[in-house]
Amino acid sequence: MSPRVGLYPGSFDPVHVGHVDLVHRASRITDRLVVAVLVNPAKTCRFTVEERVDLLEEVFADHDDVEIATFDGLLVDFAKQVGANVVVRGLRAVSDFDYEFSMAHMNRRLQPEIETVCLMAAPDYTYLSSRLVKEVAGLGGDVANLVPPTVLRALQAG
Ligand code: ADP
DSSP states (O other): OOOOEEEEEEOOTTOOHHHHHHHHHHHHSOSEEEEEEEOOTTSOOSSOHHHHHHHHHHHTTTOTTEEEEEEOSOHHHHHHHHTOOEEEEEEOSHHHHHHHHHHHHHHHHHOTTOEEEEEEOOGGGTTOOHHHHHHHHHTTOOOTTTSOHHHHHHHHTO
C-alpha cells in the first residue's frame, strides 16, 4: 500500500493550540504530514511567511513525521508536488463548513485522486482562531494557554 501523505494547509498566523491538536491527530492517521503555509501577498499578516515557518518548525521539532513547507498557487498542484493524497482541514463550527465544502469539491474536480478529510476541532478549541489570538494579545490579554511558548514570546516581542 502506498504511504498516506497528508497536507495540512493554512495561514498559521500564528500557529495556536487548535492547530497543534489537529496536527497531532492528523499525524496519527497519516504516515507523513506536510504542514504548508500559504504564501498570499494579498493578505496582510502579523508574521512574515518565514517567521510563521520558523515558529512551526520549532513547535514540531520533535515530530519526525511532520514537515513544514510553503506554497502558492493551486493547493492540488502542491499536493501532487509533495506526493500528498489527503488534504487535512479543521472544522470549528458550521461557519467553517460552507468554505471547506466548496473547496473540497473544487479540489476534487481539479484532482479527483486527492481526498479532503476534515477533522472536528477539539471541544476546548472550537472558538479559537489566529485572529482572536492576535486581537487579545494585542490588547494585553493573556493567551499563554492558547499558543505554544515560542509563539507567546514572538507575540510579546512586538
Ligand atoms: P486559513 O487562513 O486557511 O483559515 P488557518 O491558519 O486559520 O487558515 O487554519 C488552517 C486550518 O486549521 C483550517 O482548516 C482551519 O479550519 C483549521 N483550524 C483553525 N483553527 C482551528 C482550531 N481551533 N481547531 C481546529 N482546527 C482549526
